[in-house]
Amino acid sequence: MDATFRIWETSRGLYKNFLDSYSLEQLNTIPAGMSNNLIWNIGHVIVSQQKLVYALSGLPMHIPDSLFENYQNGSQPDGKTSQAEVDEIKQLLLEMVEKTKVDFEAGIFKEFHPYQTKTGFYLGTWKEAMEFNNYHEGIHLGIMMSIKKFL
Template sequence: MEATFRIWETSRGLYQTFLDNYSLEQLNTIPEGMSNNLIWNIGHIIVSQQKLVYALSGLPMHISDSLFEKYQNGSRPNGKTSQIEVDEIKKLLSEMVKKTKVDFESGVFKEFHPYQTKTGFYLGTLKEAMEFNNYHEGIHLGIMMTIKKYL
């Protein structure tokens, strides 16, 4: 699991650079022909990780219900994310890595409810969910690389 966490930490660092280098207006811009924006992708990977790792382990997620609703799978951005919400997302981006790592090392995760993703991946264990999370975050990072070309 050491490599899985290391990859995840690196991925989250790449997401952090978007938050550090793009204005609120740029984070909210939905380029023509695209269905989302930079900030939605970042919020979405936070929400997805919480669902994949915590909810599927029968544990409470460490995000608000409103954040979950706004960024869950199938949601769409409205282009009006506030700076306050961006700051919350920025904080969660790194905090959830630390929290998950501590929880994993202290044995908080005791069960896992298998899950079939919409893309056809079967996740039967927490380890598989965490590895899939890295794959999922990579997909969204690629989408963000495309979006930034239009900003």
């Protein structure tokens, strides 16, 4: 799991760079022809990790319900994310990595409810969910690299 966690930490660092490098207006901009923005992608990867790793393990997620509602699969940004919400997302971005690592080391992930993703991946174990999470975050990082060309 060391490599999985290292990859995830690197991914989250790249997301943090977006938060540090773009203004609130830029984070909220939905370019013509696109369906989301930078901040939605970052919020979405936080929410998705919590669902994939905690909820599918039968454990509570460590994010506010409002964040889950705003960034879950099928949600769309309105381009009005507040600075306070951006700050919350920035905090959770790295905090959830540390929380998950501590929980993994403590052995709290004992069960897993298998899940078929919308893209056709079958996740049968917690480890598979973590590995898929890294793949998923890579997809959204690519989307963000496309979005930034329009800002």
